[in-house]
Every structure is written in C-alpha cells, then in structure tokens.
Amino acid sequence: MYQTIHEPIWVVGIYKNAQFIPKKFKWKDQELYISEITLSNNVKDGAILKRWYSVIAENNLYRIEFNRTSEQWQLLEIWVE
Amino acid sequence: MEKTILHVDINSYFATMLQQENPALRGVPVGVVKDAGRTCLIATSKEAKLQGVSTGFRKKDALQICPNIICVPASFERYLDTTKRLQKVFASISPSIYIYSLDEAFIDITDCRKHLYPDVHLLGKNIQEHIKNELGSWVTCNVGIANNRLMAKMASEVAPKGDIIEVTSKNKEALLASTPFKDVCGIGYGLSKKLALYNVYYPYQIRFIPEDELLALVGPFWATELQKIAYGEEPHGLSQLDREQPHMKSVGRSITGYRLYSDPTEIKHILRNLSLEIIEKVRTMHLAGRHISIGLYGQADSWSTHITLQSPTNHVFELLTQVDKLYDQWDHSFKVIKFSVRLSLLHPQQQDQLLPAWQKLESVQKALDTINSKYGRFTAHPAAVPAQKDLIHPEVTGFLGDRLYQLSTE
Ligand SMILES: [Mg+2]
Numbered sequence: 005m006y007q008t009i010h011e012p013i014w015v016v017g018i019y020k021n022a023q024f025i026p027k028k029f030k031w032k033d034q035e036l037y038i039s040e041i042t043l044s045n046n047v048k049d050g051a052i053l054k055r056w057y058s059v060i061a062e063n064n065l066y067r068i069e070f071n072r073t074s075e076q077w078q079l080l081e082i083w084v085e
Numbered sequence: 086m087e088k089t090i091l092h093v094d095i096n097s098y099f100a101t102m103l104q105q106e107n108p109a110l111r112g113v114p115v116g117v118v119k120d121a122g123r124t125c126l127i128a129t130s131k132e133a134k135l136q137g138v139s140t141g142f143r144k145k146d147a148l149q150i151c152p153n154i155i156c157v158p159a160s161f162e163r164y165l166d167t168t169k170r171l172q173k174v175f176a177s178i179s180p181s182i183y184i185y186s187l188d189e190a191f192i193d194i195t196d197c198r199k200h201l202y203p204d205v206h207l208l209g210k211n212i213q214e215h216i217k218n219e220l221g222s223w224v225t226c227n228v229g230i231a232n233n234r235l236m237a238k239m240a241s242e243v244a245p246k247g248d249i250i251e252v253t254s255k256n257k258e259a260l261l262a263s264t265p266f267k268d269v270c271g272i273g274y275g276l277s278k279k280l281a282l283y284n285v286y287y288p289y290q291i292r293f294i295p296e297d298e299l300l301a302l303v304g305p306f307w308a309t310e311l312q313k314i315a316y317g318e319e320p321h322g323l324s325q326l327d328r329e330q331p332h333m334k335s336v337g338r339s340i341t342g343y344r345l346y347s348d349p350t351e352i353k354h355i356l357r358n359l360s361l362e363i364i365e366k367v368r369t370m371h372l373a374g375r376h377i378s379i380g381l382y383g384q385a386d387s388w389s390t391h392i393t394l395q396s397p398t399n400h401v402f403e404l405l406t407q408v409d410k411l412y413d414q415w416d417h418s419f420k421v422i423k424f425s426v427r428l429s430l431l432h433p434q435q436q437d438q439l440l441p442a443w444q445k446l447e448s449v450q451k452a453l454d455t456i457n458s459k460y461g462r463f464t465a466h467p468a469a470v471p472a473q474k475d476l477i478h479p480e481v482t483g484f485l486g487d488r489l490y491q492l493s494t495e
Contacts, residue, residue: 005121006157043106043221045166056163058106065107083107 006067006081013068013079026057029068031079036061056080089205091192092229092237093175093212096246098188100130102167103157105221114138114154116147121158122343128159131246167220174215178208183326189241191234191326205230209249233319234326235270236260242268252317261317262289269314271322276311279303291315335374335429338362345384345420352381352421353412359426360408364401367428368454373397374428377404379411383419390414397432400446401453404428 017026028037040060047054053072058065065083070076095101099117104110114133116126124144133139136151147154168187175182181193194202202208209228216226225247229240236257240250243264252260266277269288279302280286283294291299292315300308310320338359346352356379367374375398378391390411398404408426 042108043102043163045163047162047166060108065109083109085109 005084007084008081009079011079013077015068015070015077024055024070026059026068029061029066029077029079036066086195088193088195088232089198090231090234090237091178091194091205091209091212092185092231092234092241093190093192093216093226094229094238094241095171095188095216095224095226097128097131097134099128099159099164100133101224102163102220103160104130105223106160106163107157110155110157111223114151116142116144116154116156117159118144118156119159123158123341125341126156170219171216174212174219177215178212185326191237205251206249209251213247213249233317234323235314235319236317238270239264239268242270257317258289261315262287264288271310271314271320276303276307280311288314288317334431335376335427336363336366336370336372336431337425337427337429339380339423339425341423342421345422347417347420349417352424353409355424356408356412356426357405359424360404361401363426363428364399364404364450367399367431368450371434372431373399373434374432375430376428377407377411378425378427378429379408380423380425380427381415381419381421382423382425383421386419388415388418389425393430397430397434399434400450402446402449 011031014030015026016028017024019025025041026038028035030036038059038061041057042060042065043056043058045056047056051073055070055072057068057070059068060066066079067081069078069080071078100115103115103117104112110130112132113130114136115130116133116138117128118125119127126138126140126142126144126147128140129138129142129147133147133151133154136154138147138151138154144156147156164187168184171188171190172182172184175184175190175192179192179194179197181196183191183193185191194205194208198205209230212228213226216224227241227244227247228249229237229242229244229252230250231237231240231252236252239260240252243260244250250256265286266272266280266288272280272288277286280291283298283302285291285294291311294302296308299311302308303311310322313320340355340359342355346355375394375396376391377394378389380387380389392407392411394407
C-alpha cells in the first residue's frame with residue numbers, strides 16, 4: 005500500500021530534450037539514486053501545475069511531486085509491501 | 086467507398102496504469118478502489134480477471150476467491166493526463182477520431198488508408214508501439230479493425246489481450262455467431278435478458294427471430310437496431326457519434342460513504358460538498374440549470390425530492406439554499422450510506438440578467454471562481470461548507486459524459 009509522507013525533498017537531475025529528468029533526491033538524511041522513472045504526469049489543481057513522477061530508487065517506489073508554481077519538491081508517498 | 090474504422094482499447098486501463106507505475110503490482114491481481122478505505126472494486130487487472138474477480142466486486146468477496154489480490158486507490162488525476170496523451174496518439178493517426186471513453190477511441194482512416202496505411206495490421210502494431218512509448222512498456226491495447234464501428238469494437242472486445250483483429254468477409258459471420266451480448270456495443274443488460282427468453286445469446290441468432298415477434302418483444306426502435314446488429318451493420322446509436330455532441334442535459338454528483346450516517350449536520354455537509362462540485366462543473370461548461378434533485382440512500386430505503394426553479398442558476402449560494410430546503414423535507418427515517426445531488430434542465434448560460442439580486446450573486450460567484458482557479462480547487466468556499474480536507478474532489482467518469490469539461494481544461 006501507499007504510505008503518505010508529504011515531506012520536502014531535494015532533487016538533482018538533468019535536462020534532456022527539454023524535459024527534466026530527476027536522477028537522485030535527498031530525503032531526511034538519505035540520498036536516493038533514481039534508477040527508473042516508471043510514470044510521469046502533468047496534473048493540475050486549479051491554476052497550480054504540478055508534475056508527478058513515480059520513481060524507483062534502491063528497489064523502492066516513490067511518488068514525488070514538483071510544484072511548478074512554488075518550484076518546490078515533495079515526497080508524496082512510498083510503496084510499502 | 087467502404088470505410089475503415091479502428092477501435093483501440095487499453096487493456097484494464099485503471100489497473101494497467103497502476104501496474105505501469107509500480108513494478109510490484111505487475112503480474113499480480115490488482116483491484117482498483119476509488120479511495121483508500123473503500124471496499125468496492127471499480128476496476129481489476131487482467132490477472133484478477135483471470136481468477137474471476139471483475140469490476141463491481143466487494144473487496145472481501147474478491148479476497149475469498151483471490152487471496153493475493155492487492156487493492157490500490159485509483160489515481161484519477163493521472164488517468165486524465167494519460168487520456169490526454171492517448172488522445173494525441175490517436176490524433177496523430179487520422180484527423181477523424183472519436184474518443185469513446187477514457188481509454189478507447191474510434192479512428193476513421195477511410196480517407197488516408199490508401200496512401201498512408203495500406204497495411205492496416207501494421208498500423209495496428211504501430212499504434213500499440215506508439216502507446217507503449219508514450220505511456221510505458223507495460224501498457225497494452227487491443228485493436229479491432231472493420232468497416233464500421235460496431236464490428237471494430239466487437240473485434241477489439243473479443244481479441245486476446247494485446248492483440249489485433251481485422252474483421253473480413255471470412256470471419257465476420259463467425260464473430261457475430263460467437264460474441265456474447267455483453268461484448269456487443271449497444272445491447273444492454275435489459276435487452277440481453279429479453280433475448281435470452283428466446284434462447285438468443287449471440288447477434289447472429291437474432292436473424293432467426295420472426296420479425297413480428299421481435300417487434301412485440303422489444304418495440305420498433307430496438308427491433309430495427311437489433312436487425313442491423315444481427316447482420317453486423319452499424320446501429321443508429323453508434324452512427325449518432327458522427328453528429329456534433331449536444332451539451333449535457335444534467336450534471337450530477339454522488340458519493341457512497343464509508344459508513345452509515347445519521348447526523349443531520351454531517352449529511353448536510355456531504356450534500357453541500359456535492360453541490361459545490363456541481364457548480365464548479367456547470368460554470369466551467371458555461372451552463373446553468375433549473376431543476377435540482379437530491380437523493381439519500383440507506384441499506385434498504387431511499388428517498389429523493391426535487392424542485393424546479395423559475396430561472397436557471399449556476400450560483401453556489403442559490404444551489405446550497407435550495408439543497409438545504411429540499412433536505413429539510415426529509416423525515417430522517419433511515420441511516421444514509423449514499424448521497425446524490427443533480428442539477429438538470431441545463432441551458433447554455435444566458436446573457437447577464439439585470440436583476441440587482443442576481444448581479445450580486447454573480448459578482449460573488451465570479452470572485453469565488455477567480456480565487457479557486459488561482460489557488461486550487463475549493464480554496465474559497467461558503468462558510469456553510471467544510472474546509473478543503475473534507476471535500477470530495479471531482480472524479481473522472483469512465484464514460485466521459487462530461488468529456489468537454491474533463492479534456493478541455495488545458
Ligand atoms: Mg479498456
């Protein structure tokens with residue numbers, strides 16, 4: 005099931021073909037390397053645009069969010085078996 | 086000229102997207118619930134279907150036949166985005182597409198087949214590849230190809246997962262003789278029950294019901310429709326899709342609670358939440374409605390009532406006041422599990438009215454619209470409605486009844 009986190013994270017990534025690709029993120033004191041982005045979506049909440057990435061890091065699945073208005077990153081949820 | 090229509094349908098869309106997102110869910114039975122805590126499965130993965138668990142199952146019944154099923158909440162915002170991307174894929178193939186639901190579309194390639202797509206089977210394969218590139222490698226779809234929408238959809242319904250079937254003169258009759266009514270577009274449950282009285286379970290068999298008996302059984306409209314379907318011709322219901330869609334005649338919202346409710350304050354809050362969603366939607370669609378109805382459903386009882394206004398409204402305060410008034414007519418004789426509110430007799434929004442009272446409401450509503458569109462849905466709300474965290478967010482309906490609203494919010 006997905007466990008709700010909603011905590012800020014710090015993200016490092018690259019731009020490729022005019023698209024941002026997150027490569028690693030720091031959550032609390034852990035640095036997590038992203039091995040795969042399984043899905044990314046543009047979502048909208050009123051006029052606030054957000055980009056959701058589902059990423060695999062160290063064999064865990066994380067749902068992370070980039071708020072395109074505030075330019076802040078958040079860890080939304082983690083998959084726990 | 087004979088037409089060429091493709092019907093493309095993502096396999097188990099809601100569940101497949103969750104599996105694409107999360108490798109832990111791939112290859113295992115997945116049940117999709119509307120929200121955490123909900124017990125009704127609104128979709129299931131192909132692995133769950135293989136074990137006999139399908140849409141509409143209760144979680145606990147599903148667990149009995151399929152103990153390893155994993156239930157995951159749907160992610161409607163994502164589906165809306167993936168549907169928009171699918172739409173782009175379809176639009177890149179032909180200018181003539183019809184989005185039939187969130188995950189399926191008819192693509193008419195009649196005019197471009199000769200020059201662009203001489204090999205339709207190859208086109209089908211390319212579409213499947215294109216969708217994998219766009220949405221992810223786990224995502225598969227069926228493609229049905231035929232000279233009309235009825236047969237194209239029938240072919241994609243019965244095709245094995247991820248397959249392409251082209252209907253030709255060679256396999257058409259066999260398809261009509263072997264496709265059960267549940268997989269035939271346009272034949273609903275009620276109609277199939279009636280036909281079962283004649284031991285008719287497949288379109289082909291309809292040919293053998295004497296005309297007068299068919300007429301007596303289903304009436305003139307359906308008799309003609311069924312005759313067409315029996316021979317694999319497109320029924321009226323599907324031909325209608327070529328017409329411009331009229332705007333929606335009503336907008337309704339309903340929700341099933343997590344438990345039984347008896348506290349009038351709670352029940353009112355829920356009805357108000359639903360009303361707020363309705364207003365947000367009709368305003369986006371530039372419509373206003375004159376008929377308001379509310380419904381409350383218990384485990385065995387239900388109650389509903391309605392009112393018709395003199396002039397159409399799309400103002401939240403007016404709707405809330407009317408809904409409250411309607412609610413006050415209820416005798417509280419049972420505990421409530423399901424709630425619904427509907428605004429109907431919708432008309433395109435008229436020019437501004439000159440009444441001062443109306444103008445005041447409109448200016449307040451416009452201010453609310455502005456705040457909500459700038460800072461997120463339901464940031465601002467009337468004091469009578471609880472704050473955001475308790476609100477129910479709009480959902481994406483499977484059958485795009487509100488396709489204009491859902492897909493035109495770029
Ligand atoms: Mg489908």
